[in-house]
Amino acid sequence: MAKVLTKRKENYSQWYNDLVIKADLAENSAVRGCMVIKPYGFSIWEKMQAALDKMFKETGHSNAYFPLFIPKSFFSREASHVEGFAKECAVVTHYRLKNDPNGKGIIVDEDAKLEEELIVRPTSETIIWNTYKGWIQSYRDLPILCNQWANVVRWEMRTRLFLRTTEFLWQEGHTAHATKNEALEETIKMLNVYSEFAEKWMALPVIKGTKTESERFAGAIDTYSIEALMQDGKALQSGTSHFLGQNFAKAFDVKFANKEGKLDYVWASSWGVSTRLMGALIMAHSDDNGLVLPPKLAPFQVVIVPIYKNAEQLKKISEAVDAIIHKLKAKGISVKYDDRDTQKPGWKFAEYELKGVPVRLALGARDLENNTIELARRDTLEKNTYPQKNIESRIETLLDDIQNNIYNKAFKFREENTYKVDTYEEFKEIINNKGGFVLAHWDGTTETEQKIKAETKATIRCILLDNEKEEGKCIYSGKPSKQRVLFAKAY
RNA sequence: CGGGGUAUAGCGUAGUCCGGUCAUCGCGCCUGCUUUGGGAGCAGGAGGUCCCAAGUUCGAAUCUUGGUACCCCGACCA
Numbered sequence: 093m094a095k096v097l098t099k100r101k102e103n104y105s106q107w108y109n110d111l112v113i114k115a116d117l118a119e120n121s122a123v124r125g126c127m128v129i130k131p132y133g134f135s136i137w138e139k140m141q142a143a144l145d146k147m148f149k150e151t152g153h154s155n156a157y158f159p160l161f162i163p164k165s166f167f168s169r170e171a172s173h174v175e176g177f178a179k180e181c182a183v184v185t186h187y188r189l190k191n192d193p194n195g196k197g198i199i200v201d202e203d204a205k206l207e208e209e210l211i212v213r214p215t216s217e218t219i220i221w222n223t224y225k226g227w228i229q230s231y232r233d234l235p236i237l238c239n240q241w242a243n244v245v246r247w248e249m250r251t252r253l254f255l256r257t258t259e260f261l262w263q264e265g266h267t268a269h270a271t272k273n274e275a276l277e278e279t280i281k282m283l284n285v286y287s288e289f290a291e292k293w294m295a296l297p298v299i300k301g302t303k304t305e306s307e308r309f310a311g312a313i314d315t316y317s318i319e320a321l322m323q324d325g326k327a328l329q330s331g332t333s334h335f336l337g338q339n340f341a342k343a344f345d346v347k348f349a350n351k352e353g354k355l356d357y358v359w360a361s362s363w364g365v366s367t368r369l370m371g372a373l374i375m376a377h378s379d380d381n382g383l384v385l386p387p388k389l390a391p392f393q394v395v396i397v398p399i400y401k402n403a404e405q406l407k408k409i410s411e412a413v414d415a416i417i418h419k420l421k422a423k424g425i426s427v428k429y430d431d432r433d434t435q436k437p438g439w440k441f442a443e444y445e446l447k448g449v450p451v452r453l454a455l456g457a458r459d460l461e462n463n464t465i466e467l468a469r470r471d472t473l474e475k476n477t478y479p480q481k482n483i484e485s486r487i488e489t490l491l492d493d494i495q496n497n498i499y500n501k502a503f504k505f506r507e508e509n510t511y512k513v514d515t516y517e518e519f520k521e522i523i524n525n526k527g528g529f530v531l532a533h534w535d536g537t538t539e540t541e542q543k544i545k546a547e548t549k550a551t552i553r554c555i556l557l558d559n560e561k562e563e564g565k566c567i568y569s570g571k572p573s574k575q576r577v578l579f580a581k582a583y
Numbered sequence: 584c585g586g587g588g589u590a591u592a593g594c595g596u597a598g599u600c601c602g603g604u605c606a607u608c609g610c611g612c613c614u615g616c617u618u619u620g621g622g623a624g625c626a627g628g629a630g631g632u633c634c635c636a637a638g639u640u641c642g643a644a645u646c647u648u649g650g651u652a653c654c655c656c657g658a659c660c661a
């Protein structure tokens with residue numbers, strides 16, 4: 093028992109840290125706040141990228157790439173944008189090192205000071221809108237639908253693997269439109285792409301909504317987000333889509349001639365998801381034995397472990413396994429055959445459980461005699477022996493079952509941990525003791541929101557999009573409210 | 584940036600109060616044999632700038648001073 097995880101009940105955040113390390117997903121690097129994403133973790137991210145990228149392209153977007161560095165002056169163009177990001181920017185001031193004249197190592201060459209400092213992008217609206225100015229003259233140039241896969245840097249005070257790191261990987265879409273309506277439609281369309289990805293691929297139920305003014309993206313008119321509930325009762329913002337209005341067009345003077353020949357500012361959206369989704373994936377489904385991966389995002393969906401006493405036996409087992417692998421691959425199922433003789437079967441079982449491989453097959457001498465194979469599913473930890481014949485069809489069905497089962501489990505958890513409350517006492521009781529989503533009336537003021545946050549640490553995660561209107565009274569101020577909003581403690 | 588901690592082998596640790604057979608133990612690693620259907624057993628072995636620097640002392644992982652790094656709590660965190 094070399095690698096045991098802290099139990100979720102004992103210390104949820106320790107459990108998360110243990111899991112990330114022990115499942116070989118990522119580790120802290122020599123650079124404070126920056127992580128190394130290890131091959132196994134990165135291949136999950138690649139699966140996410142591939143699925144999202146396909147969805148972006150199917151909705152008409154193209155990938156492009158913009159610079160890592162942004163001239164400092166660009167940031168001051170949009171007032172609230174700079175205010176939102178100024179405190180967490182990494183700044184490049186010099187472009188050369190030299191040998192220390194005192195003989196100790198190398199130092200920054202003060203003669204190589206930049207005329208204008210460069211900011212390492214925390215997000216790319218400014219450099220992109222500066223670029224779009226050159227691309228747009230007429231309504232015929234619109235819309236522009238670009239996405240970029242990139243790394244960004246935000247100098248956070250406290251970091252956690254995947255959930256908040258100084259450098260992280262993400263995609264950011266930046267679109268330009270001739271009309272307000274079209275930009276708004278785009279914003280909603282991409283929010284829906286995100287929620288579909290979360291639910292269909294990550295098996296993660298999410299709630300769609302708009303952010304309140306205080307939680308809004310710096311520079312946006314409206315921020316939409318998808319919110320997921322983690323197993324410890326905290327919310328994780330898993331993706332955002334912003335309606336930017338004409339804010340950035342005005343800041344970067346991007347005008348176009350419309351059909352009537354009149355000049356107008358361009359309308360914009362931007363939207364993104366990051367490696368934070370890895371954190372959501374881990375925390376939503378995993379258990380005290382390790383990671384639980386949805387089959388659609390698992391680096392390999394099936395692992396096969398041979399159990400043998402000698403080389404001759406292994407050869408026979410491998411022949412039977414090869415036939416099964418062939419049939420699985422024909423069905424598009426990814427499979428890994430682990431016939432290493434450096435690790436023992438029991439070790440491999442524990443290892444692949446820790447890594448969340450959805451289906452494990454084991455085949456030994458006993459099975460050779462009976463033409464059987466042992467099948468274990470990760471989500472329920474059930475284990476059974478079946479005939480080898482048609483095992484590929486059984487697995488094909490099973491993978492769908494697992495995908496659905498973990499979604500349903502997460503959905504049920506969210507349902508059981510979502511509360512409607514009408515008094516502040518009840519609200520505090522749930523937020524402090526149970527956690528989860530709380531639907532409550534709010535008077536719509538930032539002041540009330542801040543007071544609730546200060547007293548309970550709970551914030552308004554979003555104002556639900558598909559929420560029925562309901563008259564009520566704000567739980568804090570008692571003032572009238574038209575609908576409930578979603579509160580939770582958040583990551 | 585405030586408050587509190589920690590730094591000993593690849594990882595996790597004991598020892599620090601009270602200076603001297605004190606560098607401990609577990610995991611991991613290497614070799615051999617036996618094993619292999621849930622993280623194997625036995626035997627042997629390798630691995631150390633006790634964070635760095637200066638000081639006190641016959642003698643420092645241990646005491647003093649200064650530095651550095653990291654962790655936790657808070658503040659901050661579209």
